[in-house]
Amino acid sequence: MNSPHRIDALTPGTFKLDGEEVEFGPGDSILEAATRAGHYIPHLCWHPDFGAAGNCRICTVKVNGRTGASCTVQAASGQEVQSNTLELNEQRKTMLQMLFVEGNHFCPSCEKSGNCGLQATAYAMGMQGPHFEELYPNRPVDATHPEMMLDLNRCILCGLCVRASEQADKKSVFAIGGHGIKTHLLVNSESGQLGDSEFSASDRAAHVCPTGVILHKRQGFATPIGQRRFDVKPISEQVEESKT
Numbered sequence: 001m002n003s004p005h006r007i008d009a010l011t012p013g014t015f016k017l018d019g020e021e022v023e024f025g026p027g028d029s030i031l032e033a034a035t036r037a038g039h040y041i042p043h044l045c046w047h048p049d050f051g052a053a054g055n056c057r058i059c060t061v062k063v064n065g066r067t068g069a070s071c072t073v074q075a076a077s078g079q080e081v082q083s084n085t086l087e088l089n090e091q092r093k094t095m096l097q098m099l100f101v102e103g104n105h106f107c108p109s110c111e112k113s114g115n116c117g118l119q120a121t122a123y124a125m126g127m128q129g130p131h132f133e134e135l136y137p138n139r140p141v142d143a144t145h146p147e148m149m150l151d152l153n154r155c156i157l158c159g160l161c162v163r164a165s166e167q168a169d170k171k172s173v174f175a176i177g178g179h180g181i182k183t184h185l186l187v188n189s190e191s192g193q194l195g196d197s198e199f200s201a202s203d204r205a206a207h208v209c210p211t212g213v214i215l216h217k218r219q220g221f222a223t224p225i226g227q228r229r230f231d232v233k234p235i236s237e238q239v240e241e242s243k244t
């Protein structure tokens with residue numbers, strides 16, 4: 001029997017996702033192959049251009065009965081993958097609720113509302129409230145950069161900006177530091193402020209944040225709420241559209 005985590009990097013084939021046949025190529029993870037084939041597996045910290053980190057665990061699926069993050073489990077022939085089940089979607093909803101209460105996410109006043117991956121995924125998983133007690137952490141806003149700002153109240157520590165800055169921009173402007181509940185996003189500059197870093201509005205890292213942390217100044221609410229990406233169509237129906 002195939003191990004769900006078997007590395008089968010050189011052989012293309014097919015696996016079954018929720019009963020449907022999905023083709024994969026050499027080296028594909030389950031999430032990569034499913035996304036290419038137009039199947040929605042909920043996720044937050046994965047982006048096709050920046051590899052897998054396995055941080056958020058929202059993309060957890062069952063592979064031959066064993067759980068694993070579909071962004072890190074290599075696709076292999078004959079796998080039976082379950083994703084869209086009540087059990088897994090309830091687990092995802094719980095993880096999303098924990099992310100909401102760990103930060104300060106006030107959707108109605110957020111510039112990212114309607115374009116936010118966290119909000120859209122929560123809607124897709126049927127989340128209607130936070131369930132857990134809000135922690136209301138004290139987090140800073142950094143407006144020291146002439147073109148960009150950081151509202152760390154909304155950071156879910158997905159690490160996408162870290163990987164984009166390293167891999168695409170070759171700058172390493174961001175890092176994640178601290179432990180446990182004190183884990184937080186760091187800016188790589190002498191003062192720790194964005195304005196003293198090498199960050200630029202044209203960086204790839206300036207365009208990958210799934211929530212409303214990394215914002216472009218003087219562009220607020222350019223598209224009215226109600227007409228934004230996930231206002232128009234749910235995230236589960238935008239699998240093949242390019243990510244921004």
Ligand code: SF4
Nearest residue numbers: 155156158159161209
């Ligand atoms: S700032 Fe945005 S992209 Fe960076 S770790 Fe936080 S949520 Fe993720």
